[in-house]
Amino acid sequence: MMTTINAFLAYKGIYFLTFLLLALGLSGIIVCKNYMKKLICMNVMQVAVIFFFLCLGQKDGGTIPVAVEGLSAAADYINPLPHGLMLTAIVVSLGTTGVGLALLLRIKEKYGSIEEDKIIKREKKF
Amino acid sequence: MRHLPVLIVLLPLVAAQLCLLISKIHYKAGRYTVLAAVTGSLVMSVMLLRQVIAEGSVHYYFGNYKVPIGIEFYVDTVNALILVLICLIGALTFMYTTPFARTTDKTLVGAANTMISLLITGMLGMTATGDVFNLYVFLEITSLSAYCLISLGGSRGIVAAFRYLLVGTVAATLYLIGVGILYGITGTLNMSDMAAILSKWGNEGAMLIAMCFLIAAFGTKMALFPFHGWQPSAYTHAEAGSRPLISGVMGKIPAYGLFRYMYCIYGTDYKYFRVFLIVLGILSVCSMLYGSIRAMAQTDIRKMLAYSSVAQMGYIILGFAIGTPLALCGAFLHMFGHAFMKGGLFFATGAIRHKFGTTKLEDFGRIYKAMPFTCGLLVVASLSMIGIPPTVGFFSKWYLAVGAAGTGEFIYIAVLVLSSLLNAIYFFKLIEKVFIQQKSAKTEALPAAEGPEVPLDMMIPIVVCFLAILLLGIFNAKIVDILMLAIKGVAL
């Protein structure tokens, strides 16, 4: 029993947490009424994806992927590809968040609020 | 010649990067740069199409790293045609935006041109790429520029853009999860390599879950029925000039992405393939009926057209769900046709708004007197939406129906017929308004009836769309021949 749990925690546990994070982010986007919170939840989701990819690139006994004298086998370094991909994903999420914040600024200016129900009410005036 | 695939994408990209710099000379200079670049892309995409038809599909390896090491562009006849479509509608839309410009601030005009140029780049890249992660990056470029163009559409545009941003980012995230799972079981990001590995030792359960994520992601991006919530207000409130591009083409590219995943990566031999077909079939049927029913209730033409887009996406996905070569041809033909129909309707709507300053259906009484050509396009595009021959809408419906009958799914034919009739209800409402109803007080008061119909910049897209709808319809067999080349090879 304990070994099963141990094996689970060691080999799959982080997936569980990542997907939990993803699900929470998603539910936050759906449940929250405040646009700022929605934006934060969106970021949480993106972070979950980044974790997920990094999990895939993990390797037992691997070091950071910068070549060191004497280590040349593939098993010696962790997988560089997910890290590279996630650099891109991070930049993209940065861009998205920035644009989201700029839009929020405009919404706040125009509608005087970033609460969804108030915005829906005031939207009809335009 | 061998660099054509990359040059098509690079031209608008470079134009976008340099547009702001060039705009510092004169506010129109950047515009001409982008227009030249998109036109150049159009010419090259036509060349590429000819090349692909003559010599078969083209691979382009970035940095000369062979797959699966590097990134690859893969162009067959289907996406070569889509490239042409994007460039054409892109160039037309770009031409069309000028009369809507309200500022001559060099930076702002430059930035707005950059947005359209990058939107085109993103769509071109999504179509041409053969790498799943590269597709994600292009997807985000497309989305970010679309958010911006939607947010420029006034007070409600900002909120629509923000909502689209949330939903769109969730979709992109789900897409990444799907890609992650596939990467986890194959270890590659290249589409053809992935397809080869999956067919050999694909984990069927993982593939199923990945596909669920992908359907949700692409479904959201193309506004399929349960995921369409963001779309109507986004299309409605997008910036007037770029609306034809956003509503005409942007939704189609994720649909093509889904096609790639279903037929190129997973392949029809996949164990649960039938399940996807049924799921997509249900979604598309719901889309067609729901979109049409909601469209009937709208009083604003833009919103009506937006809901009708939900329905029309259903046609395309229906083709994928039927899955015979003819039905797939129908789906792609509808993709091209609908780009011109919906683009054309939005061109016409924009022209009317430019002249009369209204998009409310009740103000459309007898505007045909002042704008005969625009209204001609409205009528032809509407008829095409309904599926009256000899417009392209009829023929795409024909192929879909023949495909459905071929597999014995008569229910799809019934839905096609029903959806056409629902379309007829609201499009004839529009035609009735334009030709029959008395002039409303608002349009009566305007002195706009004098003078030329619309500026030449607007007239060209209108005429091109008008001709395209008819010519695509009449010469559809040629296009189907071209499509068949690829579909037979790739899909089945």
Place this chain on the structure above:
Amino acid sequence: MKKKLTVLAIALILTLPFTFLDILPSIGDVNSAPNKHVSAYYIENAISECNSPNMVTAVIVDYRAFDTLLETTVMFLAGAVVLLVLARKPSIKNRIVIPKSKRMHKDKSGNPIYKTVNKDVMITVIQPLILVYAVYVLFHGEVSLGGGFQAGALIAMAYILDVLVIPDKKSVFVLPKKNSVALAGLGPFIYTLTGIICLIGGGMFLEYAKLPFPVHTAELHSIGILAVEVGVTIGVAATIITILNAIMERVTFDDDNY
């Protein structure tokens, strides 16, 4: 509360298949698919092919350089979007909720708390250091950890310090909005240009080995990587400065007026 619990429960149920079904490789498994196929190639060939000990750098600016070009473009795009979105400022009367008073925003830099630090000294000491470090990070990106993004961010940081701490006096450089955004486009363009030069040299796009310079292949890869890193640096720095500029025009937020 009940709602939140329901959501949590659904989340848990949705999460289960990923964890218990054996559909994903075990974490840390050396022989899992993602760790074998392509990535092994990258690890084994990064040094010989790209002349770059940092494998992540090799992946992002050489093997998958096109992705990074687009990524830089996304940065530039985000800057331009923020600029464009924030360019329109509705007049007071066009707003739904009209601010109660039109009291002007007070300059917060006059606040005593800021005066306790000798700003000039701090800036003069720290700014050159940041810039030097930025250049270091830029040039060493391929051998150790670092690269264009970090360098760009550092340069922008120097500028941000400048603007935030002494709003009136700018010591390093002045970059108005319209220039910064053009520069943000120029950065990715340098990147693209590197690729196009490869085309001219007879290679594929971004095939550094075909850069038309008279040095051997490994050197060419270094030159290529450096060139694109410079492009990335300029793009990122200029984008951050653009966003800053766009926001600086709106220091008087509406909240202050309520």
Place this chain on the structure above:
Amino acid sequence: MISITALSLRPALAVLTTLIASGLIYVTGERVKANTREAITFVAAFINAALVYSMIPAVLAGKTIKLTVIEIVKGIGFAFNVDAAGMVFACVSATLWILTSLYSVGYMRGHGEKNQTGYFAAFAMCICAATGICFAGNLITFFIFFEALTIATYPLVVHYRDEEGTRSGRKYLAYTLISGQIMFAAIVIVYVCCGTLDFVPGGFIKPEDIPMPLMLILFFMMVGAGMVKAGVMPLHSWLPAAMVAPTPVSALLHAVAVVKAGAFATLRVVLYVFGPESAEYCHGADILAWMAVITILVSSLIAIRKDNLKARLAFSTIGQLSYIVLGICILSPSAAAGALYHIVAHAFMKITLFMAAGAIFVTTHKKNISEMVGIGKRMPVTMTAFAVASVGIAGFPFIVGFVSKANIIVGALEQGKPLFACTLIASALLALAYLMPVVYMAFKKDVTNPDFPCKAEASKPMLIPLVITAVIAVVLGVCPNFGLHLYDLACMAGNAIFGIGGSLL
């Protein structure tokens, strides 16, 4: 591969001429004088007629003119196929276009109508579609023109742009579009089952191709479109509603293009797609025949009660069109020939009646029969023509209606269905009952109506066409083959369908 010759291009040219005319009229619009617009109409009408007539000798010689323009959908061409049956209808529509155009000019000017550009453009488009329907070589080409006709007629129905017009326009669209879409579905299924859509005399669907219940459903899905346009009874109600349109439109709708297209569609579907064998096998023809019988009787009874002249004529049309449907469904060569010839006969008679009604309306603004007492004194020529046509509708010998009806009755008796023959005779009496009172009241001696003090006919452009059509009706009644050999053509078509050699009767 069929070589393209000057002859084989003619059907395409005939369609193209009308299409171009329509486009020209719409594009030139209100900017040019009315004369130019009318000139375009007439030039196109004459070219069209010349092209159609010029094909008659070839068709009479037993040839079918085939032309495939392009591949319209994968595997099926956009094909024209001029055979005897199509020729009959084409001749009628080409001839009547000239006359109706002339009449329209008079009516529109006399009545000072608005929106004339749209009117003439849509009119030309209707003829274009009708010509296409005649010459279509396969179901998909046929369907394209059929739908084009639906759309082209819509602007004519809503011509007045008022509340009532809009409402009847909607009704018209609802009926025709729904039936059209259902036909579309049926065509698709037939294509998938049979792999071809080319019209073949005697049909291409073999009884064994499609299982029985589906076949019957398909039969009605397909015929439905024709039934709607031809106004067969449960599906007729758009036709009286479309009465709000100007009279020339009614004339066109009721006599030439639309309803005839419906009847012709029924002919093509029953005899060229399903064929007598399959139509009989699936019982579709029987059911349709009985529907036609009911329509004939009921519509005549309704017509008697109508006071509005145009409404009465509309119900008369519904009844008369069902003659054609009945003739088709009897499934015998002479009945088919009779049905085809009835297209001709009814066209000339009914158009005379409508033109007369229009002439009365333009000169006296009277719509109702009860107000027309003594009108014969004011408009003797018009009313004489009206009387001739009325008698013709009833099937009086030496007028064209007799020829066609006689053929249908003969066919019914041949097939051993005397009930159908009785129906036709009964309906002739009913026709007398609803049309004769008009004539009688018009020429009533002892009454003088203060509304009609002196003799004053309608203007020349209106009077001449209606006299011509009345004269043609008589001439064709005496000598059915006069001029265009329409009777021979009809008989040829009938024989071809039932596989009885190519010789004339």
